[in-house]
Structures are given as structure tokens and as C-alpha cells.
Amino acid sequence: MALGGLLVVVCVLGYAWGAVRLGDRVQVLAVARPVAAGQALAAADLKQVSAAQDPGAQLILVGQAQQVIGRTAVVPLLPGTLLTPSLVGEAGFPPAGKVAASLALKPGQYPQGLASGAQVAVYVSATGTGGDGQAAPANASRAGSAPTRLQAVVLGVDLAGDGQGATVITLLLDASDGGRLAAAPAGGVVLMQAAPGGN
Structure with missing residues (x-):
């Protein structure tokens, strides 16, 4: 009985830890298909993914999609790449500097x-x-x-x-x-x- 009770406690703690970790995740923008450098980003080029919340990563949140569409890729972007501000530039190419x-x-x-x-x-x-x-x-x-x-x-x-x-x-x-x-x-x-x- 003691072993069974311990197993229940471990399962509850594991579930609680997993729930906390999931709660730390946010919905961010990622690249859905290959985008050439200098190409303007369209809605079809983007997809929504879940990522761990990390202030140091500077990921672009899904709610900021309209601020990204129409801007250009600074470098070639591969599918699955998480978007950051450094990867997108203004509507001109090459970027300043x-x-x-x-x-x-x-x-x-x-x-x-x-x-x-x-x-x-x-x-x-x-x-x-x-x-x-x-x-x-x-x-x-x-x-x-x-x-x-x-x-x-x-x-x-x-x-x-x-x-x-x-x-x-x-x-x-x-x-x-x-x-x-x-x-x-x-x-x-x-x-x-x-x-x-x-x-």
C-alpha cells in the first residue's frame, strides 16, 4: 500500500510539473516554406508553433503577424525556422549596412x-x-x-x-x-x- 501511495504522489507531481512547463509556452511565428533573401513575407510563408517562453530569444509572437507580413527576409529562411526581429527587414533589399x-x-x-x-x-x-x-x-x-x-x-x-x-x-x-x-x-x-x- 505504501508503494502504491508513493506511485500516486510521483504521478501527481509529474503531472503538475508538466502542466507548469506547458503553461510557460507561447505561440510564435515560424517559417512555413522556403523564403529567399530579399523576398517579401506573405501570410502563406508563416505558421504558428508553440515554443518555450524565453525573453532572451526575442521570438515574434503570433499576435505580431501583421507587423511581419510585407517585410523582407534578411537571409534565406528555411521551413521551421523560428522568426526573430533580426531575420526580417524593411521592404527594401539589401538591408541597411x-x-x-x-x-x-x-x-x-x-x-x-x-x-x-x-x-x-x-x-x-x-x-x-x-x-x-x-x-x-x-x-x-x-x-x-x-x-x-x-x-x-x-x-x-x-x-x-x-x-x-x-x-x-x-x-x-x-x-x-x-x-x-x-x-x-x-x-x-x-x-x-x-x-x-x-x-
């Missing part, structure tokens, strides 16, 4: 399987190779200098490329880094994929 840039990169300059939405480290070296594979002129580079590291998000990967064996990859990066990327010599850019949320 950002630029979009397209690069024609050869195999070996970017990781295989690279896809939209990936976070990448962009290494820009002062030296590179020309289209014929020859080293860049000495006056166009600084021998021995370490490459500059930039942060970017992949907006698109065009495997059809430029018709000369290169893949065209479009990046979203800080406007202050645009000049460094534009000044890179041929063959002077290498992309490395970073883990989500990584540096």
Missing part, C-alpha cells in the same frame, strides 16, 4: 554542397591567380601578407556559373567589407563554411 556581391569561384575556392543560407568565412588574400593561372603581378599584391577574413551569408549558388568552369556565388556581407572584396585579385578569394551561429 549590407551589400550583395556575386563571385565567380573555381572548385577549391568554396566547399562542396554550399547552399543558400549558409554562413561563410570569406578569406581575401592580396595575392591570387589570373584567369590563365599565372600569379598576379608583384605590384598588385603584398607578398607574405595574411588574408583578410570577412563574414557573409550565402544568398545563392548558381552551378551553371559563368560558362568558363566557375560557379557564381552571391553573398550578403557588411557594406564596409564590400570594397575589400571588390579589390580582391583573381583567385584571391576562398570561402569556408561556418557552423550555424559560429564565427
